Amino acid sequence: MRDEKPPTLADLDERLRKAREAHAPRAPTTAERQNSLGYRIIADLLAGIIVGLGAGWALDSWLDTKPRFTLVLLGLGFAGGVWNAVKAIKQLDAAARKPERRPE
Amino acid sequence: MEQFQIHEWIPLHLGRLNLSFTNSAFWMLVAVACATLLMLNMGRARELVPGRWQALAESLYDFVAGMVRDNVGDGGKPYFPFIFSLFLFVMFANLLGMVPLAFASTSHIVVTFALALFIFVGVTVIGFAHHGLHFLSFFVPQGVPAWLMPIMVPIEVVSYFVRPVSLSVRLFANVLAGHVILKLFAGFIISLGALFSLLGVLPLAAVVVFTGFEIFIALLQAYVFTILTCLYLNDALNMAH
Amino acid sequence: MDPAIGKYIGAGLAAIALAGAGVGIGNIFGNFLNGAFRNPAVADQLFGRAMLGFALAEATGLFGLLVSILLLFVL
Numbered sequence: 001m002r003d004e005k006p007p008t009l010a011d012l013d014e015r016l017r018k019a020r021e022a023h024a025p026r027a028p029t030t031a032e033r034q035n036s037l038g039y040r041i042i043a044d045l046l047a048g049i050i051v052g053l054g055a056g057w058a059l060d061s062w063l064d065t066k067p068r069f070t071l072v073l074l075g076l077g078f079a080g081g082v083w084n085a086v087k088a089i090k091q092l093d094a095a096a097r098k099p100e101r102r103p104e
Numbered sequence: 105m106e107q108f109q110i111h112e113w114i115p116l117h118l119g120r121l122n123l124s125f126t127n128s129a130f131w132m133l134v135a136v137a138c139a140t141l142l143m144l145n146m147g148r149a150r151e152l153v154p155g156r157w158q159a160l161a162e163s164l165y166d167f168v169a170g171m172v173r174d175n176v177g178d179g180g181k182p183y184f185p186f187i188f189s190l191f192l193f194v195m196f197a198n199l200l201g202m203v204p205l206a207f208a209s210t211s212h213i214v215v216t217f218a219l220a221l222f223i224f225v226g227v228t229v230i231g232f233a234h235h236g237l238h239f240l241s242f243f244v245p246q247g248v249p250a251w252l253m254p255i256m257v258p259i260e261v262v263s264y265f266v267r268p269v270s271l272s273v274r275l276f277a278n279v280l281a282g283h284v285i286l287k288l289f290a291g292f293i294i295s296l297g298a299l300f301s302l303l304g305v306l307p308l309a310a311v312v313v314f315t316g317f318e319i320f321i322a323l324l325q326a327y328v329f330t331i332l333t334c335l336y337l338n339d340a341l342n343m344a345h
Numbered sequence: 346m347d348p349a350i351g352k353y354i355g356a357g358l359a360a361i362a363l364a365g366a367g368v369g370i371g372n373i374f375g376n377f378l379n380g381a382f383r384n385p386a387v388a389d390q391l392f393g394r395a396m397l398g399f400a401l402a403e404a405t406g407l408f409g410l411l412v413s414i415l416l417l418f419v420l
Contacts, residue, residue, distance in 0.1 A: 038185070066120060078222065079229045086233035089182040105418055270404065277407035280414065328400035 037092060044085040045078075052077010107287060108211055108280070128209045135196035135209070139189070164192070168330065175334040179341045183230075187337075190219070191330040194275070198322035201279060202315065211279040213272065220272035223333055231340030242343050271332055278325050282318040286311060352416050359413040366406020373398040 007015075028036070056073030060066050112124035142164075146157035154162060168188045172180050180187075194210065201208025209215050231239040243260040244253065289311045297304015338344075377395035381388040 041182075075225065079225055082226045082229040083233050086230050090234070093182070273408060273411060274400065274404035277411045278403070281407060281410055284414065324396055324400055328397060331397055 041085050041088055044088055045081045048077045048079075048081015048084060049074070050077075052080065105284075105287075107207075107283060110212075127207045128212060128215065131200055131207045132193075132197060132209045132215070135193055135200055138196045138200070139192035143192070171331055172334055175331065176338045177342060180334070180337060183337060187330060187334060190223075190333060191326055194219075194329050195323060195326035198279060198326055199319065201283070202319055202322060208279050208283055210275055211283055213276045216272040216276045217268070219329075220268040223271070223336070224268035227333075227336045227340045230337065231343070234341060235343065239340070239343065242339065267336060271329065275325050275329055278321055282314075282321055286314060286318065289314060352420065356413040356416040359409050359416065362409020362412075363406045365409075366403055369402035369405070370399055373402055 052073045052075070053070065055077065056070035059069040059073065063069070111127045112122075113127060113130065114125040116123045116125065142157075143161055146161045149155060149158045151158065165188070168191050169184060172184050172187055176183070197210045197215075198208070200206050201211060231242070243257050243264065245256060245260065248256050289307045292307035293304050293311065296307055373395060377391055377398075380391050384391075
């Protein structure tokens with residue numbers, strides 16, 4: 001018992017097009033791009049600290065010398081995190097500055 | 105001196121580590137919450153003619169941005185969020201210490217020394233990352249004859265390593281001395297004002313005036329901490345020495 | 346001599362360092378006023394640097410006060 005017309009091919013095409021547009025990946029806006037750059041630098045810093053802490057803790061649990069290696073490797077991990085962050089900053093700086101230097 | 109006592113509110117001991125949540129940690133969290141609330145909520149309004157809170161958030165931002173721009177130059181822009189967070193944290197931690205019955209978290213050397221140590225390590229690593237091993241020429245001042253070098257270079261190195269110590273002790277000693285003097289004068293009010301004597305008004309006036317001075321010192325110490333960090337960052341980024 | 350007496354005497358002697366802080370701060374603000382009277386246009390900029398100088402001069406005096414407090418309450 002069919003009360004309504006079955007959907008035509010044109011209707012189906014329209015619905016398909018709309019669904020694809022809604023789920024298509026859009027280009028990020030400027031604010032989103034800058035947000036992601038900021039989070040990338042934070043991730044560099046945090047990764048350094050967490051890796052340093054974890055490695056120090058593991059070394060201490062293995063050698064049973066409780067706070068020394070944890071503190072030393074925490075400091076080294078922090079320094080490494082800052083190093084990576086600065087490298088990322090320099091790379092972003094160079095990338096941001098390139099379009100100005102291109103001869104037109 | 106018991107105003108500086110650390111109380112463990114939520115004890116948490118892992119073996120030999122004491123990771124309890126103390127009153128110092130709580131007040132530091134309150135300082136962070138104040139800074140976050142101020143900038144996120146009050147800075148979110150985008151009216152062209154700002155209301156009071158938006159004007160406060162904007163003027164703080166402008167103040168620290170001007171400080172970074174003047175002292176570090178253009179290469180310091182990536183480090184502005186850190187300098188701004190540092191300024192807001194130290195300012196709110198100091199100001200919250202002035203609230204009655206609150207705890208001044210910066211009155212403990214461990215807090216200020218942790219801040220200063222991380223700043224020092226961070227700035228040194230930034231210097232090495234930007235200049236490589238050429239950063240070591242920072243310790244060799246220009247225009248000094250060669251026979252004076254063996255004296256000048258150790259002096260420069262030692263004065264470089266004194267930086268985190270002086271940075272942390274300056275903030276710590278200011279806050280500690282201020283709170284101790286306030287407690288002292290407040291004690292005088294009781295001892296001089298007992299038994300209906302009107303002499304107790306004098307230390308009361310002194311406490312009022314000194315509280316105002318302490319609030320000024322709280323703001324000033326936050327400013328000095330931040331501007332010295334900017335100067336150290338400038339030394340690392342643009343070795344103009 | 347009882348070591349406790351030595352502590353109190355040492356605390357009193359260490360507080361003499363604050364005299365240097367007073368001289369330094371007076372110096373800084375005197376020079377600031379001098380400069381501000383000669384060139385009132387840049388007085389605000391000068392004030393920022395004067396505050397920085399004040400805090401640095403006070404810091405060295407407070408290092409002495411810190412030794413005094415350390416002797417009295419910690420050691």
